[in-house]
């Protein structure tokens with residue numbers, strides 16, 4: 333038998349032990365568990381080790397040191413969780429070892445990227461023939477979309493960037509929200525665009541662009557706006573900004589890493605009204621869609637812009653199939669991550685996905701209410717799943733001591749953030765695992781830490 337029963341049965345048991353321990357184990361690993369990972373630091377192995385022994389070592393030392401970011405009581409960053417169905421599809425896809433570069437190397441992978449593309453565009457009310465690339469995260473999705481944007485603007489000017497390069501390229505302008513997620517600036521940096529070249533659009537108290545103060549755009553401009561501010565969850569005024577951009581011939585990119593999915597919610601979809609008017613979008617699947625890392629999508633209204641920026645051709649690279657997957661991504665060989673996206677969408681359906689999103693937002697609202705009854709001030713308008721909070725007495729150092737105590741209790745984890753020149757805390761709910769019982773435990777941990 334080719335299949336290594338012993339090895340994979342062990343992995344299954346290890347995974348069970350890991351998941352079933354969620355309720356009893358600390359949300360973040362203790363000091364000893366983290367110290368123990370130093371045991372991995374062995375001299376370069378000369379000879380090999382039995383596969384089962386390798387995996388046993390990984391489980392025995394690695395599992396206790398895991399950060400349970402996928403658990404229902406991890407509220408830091410915006411991390412999502414992993415739906416069992418997507419974990420299972422990921423395991424099976426790994427067994428298949430498919431390369432999503434070419435249709436011929438992964439027929440199912442290529443097909444399911446195409447199917448997911450159609451479903452997502454439908455769910456998000458985006459143009460049905462928009463192009464989509466399946467990349468590793470929102471940073472790369474931003475890079476992919478913005479590179480396509482630049483390609484298109486240069487093409488409009490009659491300049492072939494891929495042939496002639498940046499050195500002699502005409503000037504481009506990039507306008508970004510003053511509150512833009514820092515990874516967009518990183519993506520621009522990778523493209524050779526520096527921070528000092530950017531024009532920052534002023535924002536209001538919630539982090540929304542003040543449209544009246546948006547610098548005037550022209551047909552050499554890319555503007556980057558947000559569906560879901562990383563702290564407040566706020567949405568820019570897409571209708572107004574896209575209208576201005578359309579008239580100027582500018583390209584609008586929306587960073588909707590987590591907030592872009594709000595369109596799927598029946599009750600909150602209107603928050604992102606007009607998002608469909610933009611030219612490109614970057615959205616994480618490993619956040620609110622709850623698929624395993626690494627997974628995100630870059631979407632461009634103009635299919636040719638993406639293809640002209642990314643198509644890789646060589647005589648041996650077969651071009652069969654209805655859509656060549658690598659024409660829409662910076663990489664050639666890559667994991668078939670579109671399969672997990674399909675599995676999650678098929679499992680949830682539009683309604684189930686909308687309910688998951690609404691549940692997270694309702695929980696955020698409920699928790700914000702409880703916090704304000706407990707001596708905290710909520711610093712943002714809780715419009716989706718993000719809550720920024722400080723103490724009523726504005727003692728940010730005491731706040732840190734309290735939240736450190738909560739973290740040390742292992743019962744919940746909230747992330748620090750900087751908001752309006754203050755060192756405060758942020759809660760984000762984006763895991764399908766979070767339940768009311770988790771919120772109760774987290775709230776009790778905060779009250780206990782305050783005592």
Ligand SMILES: Cc1ncc(COP(=O)(O)O)c(C=O)c1O
Nearest residue numbers: 469470471513515562587589616
């Ligand atoms: C608004 C926003 N944009 C971009 C990113 C970057 O996403 P990733 O870490 O998947 O590259 C994040 C991550 O938190 C985000 O919240």
